[in-house]
Amino acid sequence: xxxxxxxxxxxxxxxxxxxxxxxxxxxxxxxxxxxxxxxxxxxxxxxxxxxxxxxxxxxxxxxxxxxxxxxxxxxxxxxxxxxxxxxxxxxxxxxxxxxxxxxxxxxxxxxxxxxxxxxxxxxxxxxxxxxxxxxxxxxxxxxxxxxxxxxxxxxxxxxxxxxxxxxxxxxxxxxxxxxxxxxxxxxxxxxxxxxxxxxxxxxxxxxxxxxxxxxxxxxxxxxxxxxxxxxxxxxxxxxxxxxxxxxxxxxxxxxxxxxxxxxxxxxxxxxxxxxxxxxxxxxxxxxxxxxxxxxxxxxxxxxxxxxxxxxxxxxxxxxxxxxxxxxx
Numbered sequence: 195x196x197x198x199x200x201x202x203x204x205x206x207x208x209x210x211x212x213x214x215x216x217x218x219x220x221x222x223x224x225x226x227x228x229x230x231x232x233x234x235x236x237x238x239x240x241x242x243x244x245x246x247x248x249x250x251x252x253x254x255x256x257x258x259x260x261x262x263x264x265x266x267x268x269x270x271x272x273x274x275x276x277x278x279x280x281x282x283x284x285x286x287x288x289x290x291x292x293x294x295x296x297x298x299x300x301x302x303x304x305x306x307x308x309x310x311x312x313x314x315x316x317x318x319x320x321x322x323x324x325x326x327x328x329x330x331x332x333x334x335x336x337x338x339x340x341x342x343x344x345x346x347x348x349x350x351x352x353x354x355x356x357x358x359x360x361x362x363x364x365x366x367x368x369x370x371x372x373x374x375x376x377x378x379x380x381x382x383x384x385x386x387x388x389x390x391x392x393x394x395x396x397x398x399x400x401x402x403x404x405x406x407x408x409x410x411x412x413x414x415x416x417x418x419x420x421x422x423x424x425x426x427x428x429x430x431x432x433x434x435x436x437x438x439x440x441x442x443x444x445x446x447x448x449x450x451x452x453x454x455x456x457x458x459x460x461x462x463x464x465x466x467x468x469x470x471x472x473x474x475x476x477x478x479x480x481x482x483x484x485x486x487x488x489x490x491x492x493x494x495x496x497x498x499x500x501x502x503x504x505x506x507x508x509x510x511x512x513x514x515x516x517x518x519x520x521x522x
Contacts, residue, residue, distance in 0.1 A: 197222055198222045199259070200225060203227075205238040209227075212261045215479055220484075222483075225245065228249075270299060287312055288358055290507065311485070311497070316478070319478050320478075321430050330367050333420055335403070336418045337405070338415075339407075345384075349386075352379070352387055357392065362498070366502075372395075375394050377516035380521075388408050415430035423441075438466055
């Protein structure tokens with residue numbers, strides 16, 4: 195099978211990272227790049243051996259798949275154009291600026307039978323991928339995503355900039371409808387909300403407490419999951435997880451890990467089994483774009499669909515709405 199002809203639309207800092215990965219990705223060929231800043235497109239194109247196109251109309255005639263890495267406000271316009279021409283399209287998160295725009299993209303992908311994948315990159319972080327094979331049924335989730343100030347993301351609130359990562363992960367873990375959202379937040383440096391906290395309650399009883407800040411003096415990207423007989427800690431900066439399970443004494447050849455005896459109060463001694471996952475050295479962006487290429491080639495469904503992106507956006511907008519109400 196010939197390499198997939200791909201292009202990157204929008205080659206700012208993140209878009210250039212897309213170009214770098216696609217230029218070196220097995221099964222893909224970086225055919226071109228496009229940016230409204232022609233000089234920037236020329237610079238990135240030369241760096242990664244791709245043609246810098248002067249227009250989107252010219253680009254879409256030469257490629258099969260694109261990644262859209264433009265400002266959120268332009269996601270719908272650009273992705274609608276590529277999807278309506280039958281191109282498989284990867285859109286960075288959030289999928290769009292509004293629910294209506296996101297629904298339009300989902301509809302276009304279905305009508306034209308094009309793959310639509312959304313860039314919720316933390317799904318591909320080693321800390322999250324380490325949970326594969328673990329039965330997850332959360333009762334309570336707590337997450338903290340803290341970053342230092344970066345003017346690049348201030349066109350949207352911290353909810354769309356950072357918290358939406360955790361919203362998507364929580365949706366993936368809980369798999370239940372959202373019943374209620376309570377949220378608060380404040381603008382500190384930018385004109386948008388810079389720090390926010392949300393409490394989300396789901397139909398199955400799970401509660402998630404989520405904090406996101408882009409005005410922190412230290413970096414933190416951690417999530418803790420509590421459920422019956424399990425405690426799971428994910429460190430997305432380190433790319434690794436720790437899983438604690440309450441187990442009966444395993445026999446010979448049983449599960450390996452550090453076992454700590456504990457009296458559970460029912461007259462028997464059980465053990466806390468601590469397992470630390472091996473650090474996954476795979477670059478999340480490379481794993482993410484490889485999954486997109488694989489989905490386009492028919493190897494598997496897109497792991498983060500347009501509908502996944504739509505629901506993450508729907509919840510994030512509910513959080514923003516509650517913050518706005520709390521500030522009135």
